[in-house]
Amino acid sequence: MTRSPGSTADGGGMTLPPGTAELWQPVGRPRRGPRPGLSVEAITRAAIEIADGEGLAAVSMARVAKALGVTTMALYRYVASKEALLALMLDAIAPLPDEPEDPAAGWRARLERWCRDQLALFVEHPWMAQLVGPVAMGPNRVAWIERGLRALADVDVSEGLKTAIVGRISLHLLTEGQMLVAVTAAATGADSDHPALMDYNAMLRAVTNPDDHPAITAALDAGAFGSEGSGDLDEAGLGLTILLDGVEAVLGRAARGG
Numbered sequence: 001m002t003r004s005p006g007s008t009a010d011g012g013g014m015t016l017p018p019g020t021a022e023l024w025q026p027v028g029r030p031r032r033g034p035r036p037g038l039s040v041e042a043i044t045r046a047a048i049e050i051a052d053g054e055g056l057a058a059v060s061m062a063r064v065a066k067a068l069g070v071t072t073m074a075l076y077r078y079v080a081s082k083e084a085l086l087a088l089m090l091d092a093i094a095p096l097p098d099e100p101e102d103p104a105a106g107w108r109a110r111l112e113r114w115c116r117d118q119l120a121l122f123v124e125h126p127w128m129a130q131l132v133g134p135v136a137m138g139p140n141r142v143a144w145i146e147r148g149l150r151a152l153a154d155v156d157v158s159e160g161l162k163t164a165i166v167g168r169i170s171l172h173l174l175t176e177g178q179m180l181v182a183v184t185a186a187a188t189g190a191d192s193d194h195p196a197l198m199d200y201n202a203m204l205r206a207v208t209n210p211d212d213h214p215a216i217t218a219a220l221d222a223g224a225f226g227s228e229g230s231g232d233l234d235e236a237g238l239g240l241t242i243l244l245d246g247v248e249a250v251l252g253r254a255a256r257g258g
Helices: 020-024 040-054 063-068 084-094 107-124 126-130 139-151 158-186 202-209 214-223 233-255
Strands: none
Touching: 020 084, 040 063, 040 084, 063 084, 084 139, 107 126, 107 139, 107 158, 107 233, 126 158, 139 158, 158 233, 202 214
């Protein structure tokens, strides 16, 4: 698990929120009675395996302790709380890809790769969709922000605009990732009662009519709201294209002084 060697628990003067300090300065080995093989990394791996196999709801300190063959109290010597454990889990599954970025690629290709690599994480670990946003910010999550901004490094616009673009795209990726998870779950029959998995086409048919909603009716009749999701990353392709086309237009106006 990536750590920042120069980081301190107080964030350089700021008191870090619960779960964040452990990501940058993990709890050390207990002074007495450490169990061989037990560590922050081992606990995090066990929790991830449970979440991957049984869903996030199955993860608890007691369940992880049972999987490791230790008492629940033994875990608290390494991880302060379940909140900290969830933060550790999310950071652990999100290291940057080993494959280096192509230095010859333009900003758009770099930014699209950045997006698709993150969406792939949602497919590999569906429970991630329930955690992104509210959990603590760890080293790997910060590295993704760094990579996103670096994708725009050679674009001659303000740092404020670059940051705004990366932030807006990140929000889009969260929504796309959640939809990828929902579509995959619908295709496999998992979580079929989740509101996000309702038949959108059928719902619109039930609440609209041709007189009040002629545009929606025309789209419905054309099959535009039909269920075509496959859970594949290509499902996000149109959204990324539209988004990056917009970014390209904004960058072009900014470069012209607009």
